[in-house]
Amino acid sequence: MAERAEAPRPDDRGNASSLIELTPDQQRILAYASAIGPEFDFALLVAAMGVPEEPLAEAVERLVHLGLLHERPGGERFAFVEEQIRARMYRSLTESRLRVLHRKIAEVLERMYPEPPPSVVEELGRHFFLGKVPEKSYRYNRRAAEAARSSDEPEVAAHHFERVLLDLTSVPGDHRREMAEVAEALGDLYFSTGKFAAADRAYGQALEQLGTEEPRIRAHLLLSRAEVARENLDEASAARGALAAQELFEKAHDRVGVAQTYRLLGRLDFQRGAYRDALDESMRALEELGPVRDLRFLGRLSIDIGNSFALLGPEVRPVAIEWYERAIERLREATDWVELARAYHNLGVAIGEDRPQEGLEHLDRARDAGERAHDPRSVGRALLSGVEMRLALGQFEEAQRDNEQAGRLLDRLGDSLGMTLVTLNRGQIAERQGQWDDAEEAYSQAIDACRKFNLPADEAEAQFYLARLRYKTRNLDAARQALGEATRLGLPQARPQLAQQFDDLRRQLEEEPGPSEASSADAVGAANPPPDERGL
Numbered sequence: 001m002a003e004r005a006e007a008p009r010p011d012d013r014g015n016a017s018s019l020i021e022l023t024p025d026q027q028r029i030l031a032y033a034s035a036i037g038p039e040f041d042f043a044l045l046v047a048a049m050g051v052p053e054e055p056l057a058e059a060v061e062r063l064v065h066l067g068l069l070h071e072r073p074g075g076e077r078f079a080f081v082e083e084q085i086r087a088r089m090y091r092s093l094t095e096s097r098l099r100v101l102h103r104k105i106a107e108v109l110e111r112m113y114p115e116p117p118p119s120v121v122e123e124l125g126r127h128f129f130l131g132k133v134p135e136k137s138y139r140y141n142r143r144a145a146e147a148a149r150s151s152d153e154p155e156v157a158a159h160h161f162e163r164v165l166l167d168l169t170s171v172p173g174d175h176r177r178e179m180a181e182v183a184e185a186l187g188d189l190y191f192s193t194g195k196f197a198a199a200d201r202a203y204g205q206a207l208e209q210l211g212t213e214e215p216r217i218r219a220h221l222l223l224s225r226a227e228v229a230r231e232n233l234d235e236a237s238a239a240r241g242a243l244a245a246q247e248l249f250e251k252a253h254d255r256v257g258v259a260q261t262y263r264l265l266g267r268l269d270f271q272r273g274a275y276r277d278a279l280d281e282s283m284r285a286l287e288e289l290g291p292v293r294d295l296r297f298l299g300r301l302s303i304d305i306g307n308s309f310a311l312l313g314p315e316v317r318p319v320a321i322e323w324y325e326r327a328i329e330r331l332r333e334a335t336d337w338v339e340l341a342r343a344y345h346n347l348g349v350a351i352g353e354d355r356p357q358e359g360l361e362h363l364d365r366a367r368d369a370g371e372r373a374h375d376p377r378s379v380g381r382a383l384l385s386g387v388e389m390r391l392a393l394g395q396f397e398e399a400q401r402d403n404e405q406a407g408r409l410l411d412r413l414g415d416s417l418g419m420t421l422v423t424l425n426r427g428q429i430a431e432r433q434g435q436w437d438d439a440e441e442a443y444s445q446a447i448d449a450c451r452k453f454n455l456p457a458d459e460a461e462a463q464f465y466l467a468r469l470r471y472k473t474r475n476l477d478a479a480r481q482a483l484g485e486a487t488r489l490g491l492p493q494a495r496p497q498l499a500q501q502f503d504d505l506r507r508q509l510e511e512e513p514g515p516s517e518a519s520s521a522d523a524v525g526a527a528n529p530p531p532d533e534r535g536l
Contacts, residue, residue: 029059030068034090035101035130037123039072039079047108048101103131118147122160129163138167142182149189152337154374158189165205180209180217187224192338194377194413200228219248219257226264230271233416233453238268256297259288263301270307273457273494279308295334302327303343310350313496320350337373341366341382349385353497356389363389380409380418387425391432400429417458420449424462431465436473443469460489464498468505476512483509 022030032049033040042060046053060078063069068085069078080086093101106127113120125140145160164182168175187202203225210218226241242264249257266281282305289297306323309316324347331340344366352359363382370378383406390399403425410418427442443466450459467482483505492499 025059026063029056029063030089031093031097032101032105033069033078033080034086034093035098035127036105038083038086039077041077043076044105044108044112045078047112048105098130099132101131102127103133106131106133106136118144121147125160125163129167134167134170138164138171141167145185149185152372152374154189154193158186158193161186161189176209176211177214180206180214180221183209184217184221184224187221191224191228192373193375194415196228196231196414200225203228215248216252216254216257219245219252219254222248223257223260223264230264230268233271233455235268235271235454238264242268255288255290256292256294259285259301260297262288263297263304266304266308270304271455273460273490275308275311275494279305279312282308295330296336296339299327299330299334299336299343300339302330303339303346306350307346310346311494311496314353314499317350317353321347324350337369338375338378341369341373341375341378344369345378345382345385348382352385352389356392359389360386376409377413377415377418380406380413380415383409384418384421384425388428391428396429396432399425403429416449416453417455420446420453420455420458423449424458424465427462427465427469431469431472436469439469440466456489457494460486460491460494461498463489464491464495464502464505468501471505471509476509479505480509 028049029045032045036044036048042057045060046056049056060069064071064078068081070081071078090098106124109116109120109124109127113124116124121140122144125137125144128137128140131137141160141163145157145164148154148157148160161182165179165186168179168182183202183206187199187206190196190199190202203221207218207221207225210221212218222241223245226238226245229235229238229241242261246258246261249261262281262285266278266285269275269281270278282301285301286305289301302323306320306327309320309323324343327343328340328347331343344362348359348362348366350359351362363386366382367379370376370382383402387399387403387406390396390402403422407419407422410422423442424446427439427446430436430439430442443462446462447459447466450456450462463482463486467479467486470476470479470482483502486502492502
């Protein structure tokens with residue numbers, strides 16, 4: 001006897017007023033429909049079920065009257081009234097039944113669409129995958145993945161590539177090289193969207209598949225993992241990976257690969273605050289590249305060169321801006337949206353130091369490029385960098401709004417460096433609003449984070465802000481101590497844009513009485529209130 005299924009009770013869906021029992025035929029219709037998806041074409045349902053059209057139309061009409069399905073305009077397409085109804089029906093089916101249903105639906109789709117459009121390719125991939133037909137699932141999911149990647153849909157592409165990897169384990173033959181290739185593509189997609197743990201897992205999987213074969217591909221994978229380590233602030237692992245990749249590239253006489261390792265080593269120097277060393281490594285990469293015109297790589301390298309010039313002092317900032325503009329031109333042509341977002345971002349920061357409104361406009365372009373790339377990290381970083389510009393323009397509420405929105409985005413991504421900068425911004429916002437205790441706490445937290453992740457340049461900046469705040473609150477000995485730490489860590493060289501403020505604060509502290517002078521003047525000064533806050 002056929003098992004009966006129950007339609008949802010009132011607590012499952014609001015429009016069900018009583019328990020409705022389905023007949024076996026109705027149960028079968030809903031089983032096929034639930035496997036097709038939340039919506040389905042009537043013609044596909046007829047062909048998949050292999051039943052006459054008119055009786056099925058009557059049965060579907062009855063399900064519409066029962067409030068389980070509703071008809072789309074035109075009468076050729078139907079949908080479940082609520083997803084809970086479809087999900088409940090689908091979950092009631094056994095795995096073997098689902099395998100049969102999905103396989104039959106996929107076979108019908110293949111007959112209906114000899115040259116399927118992209119949307120049908122995705123459905124064929126899904127149904128053959130769930131129908132456990134790996135050869136066809138592999139073929140359609142590979143096509144769907146490449147189409148999604150070309151359409152700037154990295155998350156969709158990654159979903160299909162994950163299926164491809166699973167299918168290749170079941171397809172007869174030796175597919176190790178292809179699995180390594182797919183895993184590398186998957187890692188690149190995850191990296192582009194800021195999912196560094198998933199990217200590292202995919203790159204590691206690719207290396208396992210290759211073993212000791214394909215040294216050039218291994219070098220690229222080692223370099224990719226080194227880049228993930230750099231993003232995770234694991235400097236030692238990043239350097240080891242870059243040097244191991246460089247050795248393999250040199251043996252393979254791969255000039256572009258060697259240039260890429262120089263670029264990564266330069267980025268590590270930059271992260272440590274060694275900007276001149278970073279520039280030297282970037283120029284070495286440019287020299288190694290020679291006549292090779294790789295627009296994507298040249299664009300990325302141009303950003304790095306611009307970054308080094310931007311932090312070598314205001315006198316060479318115009319040179320930095322030229323490199324950023326060169327990067328934008330190349331990356332637009334290469335349609336590299338993630339790096340284009342980075343180029344606009346850094347251009348906005350460089351220009352925003354003198355012209356904050358213009359800087360914000362470039363940061364808006366960075367956000368647009370980041371959104372097009374589906375990269376929340378680019379969006380969060382652009383919001384983050386605009387905070388100081390908004391403060392300079394007196395836009396306190398907007399600065400706080402953007403900083404907290406950036407914090408939500410970057411926290412979800414586990415971006416430690418980004419969250420450190422969010423904390424630093426909170427200190428600046430609190431300081432501008434006269435909330436001294438909150439500002440000091442934020443600066444102290446930022447300093448702790450910088451020490452944890454070995455970020456001396458960022459710590460120097462945080463120490464300077466803390467010294468400035470303590471001077472304002474007349475905690476002069478503590479201000480001197482914080483300024484001394486900033487100096488030890490390389491300020492103002494590490495942050496040339498703060499050089500004038502740094503000199504002003506140093507001079508003001510020198511003009512104040514030292515500890516011994518202050519103690520001798522206690523009796524005189526105790527009865528007097530502290531001087532008014534002095535702007536820096």
